[in-house]
Amino acid sequence: MNTTSFELVIFDCDGVLVESEPLATRVFVQILAEHGFKVNYEEYLRKFSGAVIYQRLEAAAQELKWTPPANFMSIFDERLSVLTEKELKSVPGIHALLKSLSVPACVASNGSRDEIVLRLKIAELTDYFGKAIFSGLEMPHPKPAPDVFLAAAEAFKAAPDRCIVIEDSVLGTTAAIRAGMRVYGHAAFTSSASLKATGAIPFDNMMELKSLLSDVCFEKIDSRQGAL
Numbered sequence: 001m002n003t004t005s006f007e008l009v010i011f012d013c014d015g016v017l018v019e020s021e022p023l024a025t026r027v028f029v030q031i032l033a034e035h036g037f038k039v040n041y042e043e044y045l046r047k048f049s050g051a052v053i054y055q056r057l058e059a060a061a062q063e064l065k066w067t068p069p070a071n072f073m074s075i076f077d078e079r080l081s082v083l084t085e086k087e088l089k090s091v092p093g094i095h096a097l098l099k100s101l102s103v104p105a106c107v108a109s110n111g112s113r114d115e116i117v118l119r120l121k122i123a124e125l126t127d128y129f130g131k132a133i134f135s136g137l138e139m140p141h142p143k144p145a146p147d148v149f150l151a152a153a154e155a156f157k158a159a160p161d162r163c164i165v166i167e168d169s170v171l172g173t174t175a176a177i178r179a180g181m182r183v184y185g186h187a188a189f190t191s192s193a194s195l196k197a198t199g200a201i202p203f204d205n206m207m208e209l210k211s212l213l214s215d216v217c218f219e220k221i222d223s224r225q226g227a228l
Contacts, residue, residue: 005219013109015168050169090123093206106132146179173200
């Protein structure tokens, strides 16, 4: 029987709450093609899942032996913003999962705060989290460092071993394990084997995760604690 009481569920945003990873990769690959580099979309989707844009750009530039133009980031952000407004959707089943939770939940993403807020709004997920949003770009180090997850736990006054993290990338699951938290890995664009190798418990969809979490012992805490 599970005797551990969990007090907080921490969700990654991209690939867990919203289906933004395919949109970001589509824009990234399109811009590279305009500069003469035809890369494989599926490969880049798997390779850069969970990575912030500057990490993607640095890795691609090194791989392609290419110096990106100074305006690459601004062009990427502008195009992704337009595509997000038009096509972003929530991950199937996430609304039902969030409604089923009996403890506080928050978001901890490598994206910027503005990006997270916009994506939650478009996907109609804002009410589940309020201001409980933590950005890896505001931390000393983004994922795979554990900083953003530890900041979330501290804000809710929850011990790391009483926190559950929902992730979808090796970067994210690695960060959660380093934070000393239990982590479930959404095997959407990252293989179950890769997620499991980092210490995560893999799952295929939100219905399966809802079932997994129903077997976990939760202990309610005051969601008004901390700076939230």
